[in-house]
Amino acid sequence: MMDHARDLASLRDATDRLLSAAAALDNAAVTQPSRLPGWTRGHVLAHLARNADALVNVLEGRPMYVSAEARDADIEKGAPRPLEEQLADLRESADRFARAADAPADWSRTVELRNGVTDAAARVPFRRWAEVALHHVDLGIGHELEDLPREFTERETGFLADRFTGRPDVPATRLTNGTRAWSTGRAADAPEVAVAGRQADLLGWLAGRRDGAALTVQGGALPALPPL
Known part of the structure; x- marks a missing residue:
């Protein structure tokens, strides 16, 4: 709520x-x-x-x-x-x-x-x-992104993940910071790509502030995200 x-x-x-x-x-x-x-x-x-x-x-x-x-x-x-x-x-x-x-x-x-x-x-x-x-x-x-409150970075990660959910140009993707997980991209029976990393790096990638090089990606390439 x-x-x-x-x-x-x-x-x-x-x-x-x-x-x-x-x-x-x-x-x-x-x-x-x-x-x-x-x-x-x-x-x-x-x-x-x-x-x-x-x-x-x-x-x-x-x-x-x-x-x-x-x-x-x-x-x-x-x-x-x-x-x-x-x-x-x-x-x-x-x-x-x-x-x-x-x-x-x-x-x-x-x-x-x-x-x-x-x-x-x-x-x-x-x-x-x-x-x-x-x-x-x-x-x-x-x-820096690392200086932002964890509550904010997690909520903004969820907000941006929701924003890309259902986009046909973004493969189904599971995001995790090691303790929490989010899903984004187009619908699929199972996530096609798994992206893991520090909270700041996840947010930076979703928000277009970082290139995602610090993230770990499995199941394919790091998805290219459309502009916000």
């Missing part, structure tokens, strides 16, 4: 860690490349701020973004700002999301995200937590 209140508390902690870490940067560092192809650290910070506002829209029943083009334009516009403006925007947008999430609401309702994707409102805080946690790593400032 999703506990949106607990996820909101975890989100606050993750946001505070991100803001504290980013505050140690300078204006030059903001313009340097992040770990995401084609994006500077400024792009990552601008995206995080606009994503918070977009999820306010989701919680309040509006379209997440006006359009894909408007989303991309807002990120490009915000990317070159100096660090002080980036941090203020990120902090203020996080506060707007927190206020929207604190408003009385039916958390069992279904909400619409991008591209027609729907989900329970109660999962939105976790989705935001995932944005903050993974993009903190993408900044490339010393925070």
